[in-house]
Amino acid sequence: xxxxxxxxxxxxxxxxxxxxxxxxxxxxxxxxxxxxxxxxxxxxxxxxxxxxxxxxxxxxxxxxxxxxxxxxxxxxxxxxxxxxxxxxxxxxxxxxxxxxxxxxxxxxxxxxxxxxxxxxxxxxxxxxxxxxxxxxxxxxxxxxxxxxxxxxxxxxxxxxxxxxxxxxx
Numbered sequence: 001x002x003x004x005x006x007x008x009x010x011x012x013x014x015x016x017x018x019x020x021x022x023x024x025x026x027x028x029x030x031x032x033x034x035x036x037x038x039x040x041x042x043x044x045x046x047x048x049x050x051x052x053x054x055x056x057x058x059x060x061x062x063x064x065x066x067x068x069x070x071x072x073x074x075x076x077x078x079x080x081x082x083x084x085x086x087x088x089x090x091x092x093x094x095x096x097x098x099x100x101x102x103x104x105x106x107x108x109x110x111x112x113x114x115x116x117x118x119x120x121x122x123x124x125x126x127x128x129x130x131x132x133x134x135x136x137x138x139x140x141x142x143x144x145x146x147x148x149x150x151x152x153x154x155x156x157x158x159x160x161x162x163x164x165x166x167x168x169x
Contacts, residue, residue, distance in 0.1 A: 014140025
């Protein structure tokens with residue numbers, strides 16, 4: 001299964017692409033979509049939409065994992081991130097890519113085993129699990145890979161549960 005992990009933002013959208021077979025993780029690529037702070041928000045949202053569609057065309061993900069929005073101190077920033085997240089969800093939905101959403105707590109728990117792990121711990125575990133030479137840059141790309149790993153881990157659990165249910169019949 002090819003997973004596209006996305007860390008939403010309006011200045012930077014992190015993405016991480018990985019392949020997953022039960023128990024095996026394969027790094028494909030990661031990076032970020034950057035928008036120009038001098039542009040008006042609608043132009044930035046259009047750039048996110050267009051670039052995300054290019055990524056979808058190129059990598060052909062079978063599912064997408066997107067971090068849920070959590071409240072931030074700056075309401076203006078939270079609203080702009082929510083709008084960018086809406087554009088991201090729309091791009092995925094228009095391509096009929098199944099969307100799975102995970103909270104930061106779920107991502108941390110899934111990747112490190114501890115829901116209150118520090119950001120650096122999550123990045124180091126992501127690097128280790130995917131057998132990377134270094135932590136992906138920018139941080140948003142590393143976050144996106146952690147989100148993809150969270151989905152892979154949850155998919156693995158779902159697969160195991162389905163297998164167990166079938167064997168009990």
